Amino acid sequence: MNAHEQAREHLLIAAKEFDRCIKCGKCRSVCPVFRVMANELFVARGKLKIAQMVADGTLPITKRVREALDECLICKTCTANCPSGVRTEEVVLRLRWYITTMKGLHFVKAIIFRFILWQRWPLTIGAKCIGLAQRIFFGIGPKNPVRLLFPLFGISHRRNFPKFALRSTLGKYPEVVPAVGKPKMRVGYFVGCAANFIYTKTADAVIDVLTHYGYEVVIPKAQKCNGTPVFANGDYDGAKKFMEHNFALFDRYKLDAIVVACSSCGLSLKKEIAHFIPDTAQRREFTGKVYDIHEFIEKHITLAPKDLAPLNKSVTYHDPCHLGRGQGVTKEPRAILKKIPGVNFVEMKNPDVCCGGAGSYSVTHYTNSVAINRQKTTDIKNADTELVATGCPICVMHMQDNLIQNNLPQQTTFVIELLAESLRKKRETEPVR
């Protein structure tokens, strides 16, 4: 099947979902984009109609059609609430794949996906340069004039970014980090771009917790982006290359399990991969081995109070869309938090409502992503904890930005970092091994 035939197939599959829609309007009451835009074009039902009309040739691919498809967080809230089981986020993705194949990939995206992300060395150098600039210019704080340059790169001058690391995770660690004691398992670690270049402490935490509990950690140096930003932006063929690369790479290491500490990377390696790699026993074996880090800990590790030091912090938890609705992982992160001594866990209202981050959406559609986040910021404020823990780097970044914009003192963090902090504190005061 050539690329155009394949694109047409994506369009037809998307259009078929229209027939299952009973036009009940339930999606209007739950879609975060509809909540701020109040326009039928931007809700699930509207997107299904677009798919149907593009497929039967009554609607050309206009700027407005592209705009409607870009206004989707792929948050799966409509799918989770649809009485007919319509999978709108898949319709949106397939339409994006169709349009990009037929009309071509924007040259800036082509450079980013096909060169910068694929080669990875430009990202390594770029991240280091940004990290240095952030330190020299005092972290590009809210009043720093350097912010005035942000719009040149299509970024709002109001946006707050975390510090980029000067040394990437993949550059810092050897390929195999031995377990403490006799290894129980050989566990591969899919790092993901955020934990490689920005949130390297999350990677430290994953490696620390796993090795402490007797797991050998394998971090294949040649791993690349999982392909989520690539396929979410319509580049099906580009994403296929990333999927095939990581699939073949991790397969070579003969691993017992593969852990991921980023909700979108986990979703793509467990489920989205099915769009790109044929259904074989090898693929099923691979996806069956992929665990979100919280899931892995809850399944394999006993967190005994004697191994953990008290943290004395109040913490609430935000469910990332791609972890909760995407992978069904909701109990595990909460269970871990509750096992850390001294953590006062407070459930916020609506913990599973999308924070508006949604990958590059919070950069390309900043005003809307901030408007979508308003409810989340209110719920965090009312939970009145010191920390908001979660399992997705984009949520950490976007929620923190909005807390700063609202002059709120809460800090966002990762569940795994809190667990590692408790373990380290215990080791410092009373070595256990």
Ligand code: SF4
């Ligand atoms: S909730 Fe589902 S069935 Fe109802 S209008 Fe939306 S997409 Fe259609």
Ligand code: SF4
């Ligand atoms: S995936 Fe989320 S943003 Fe997209 S249509 Fe559904 S509810 Fe709205």
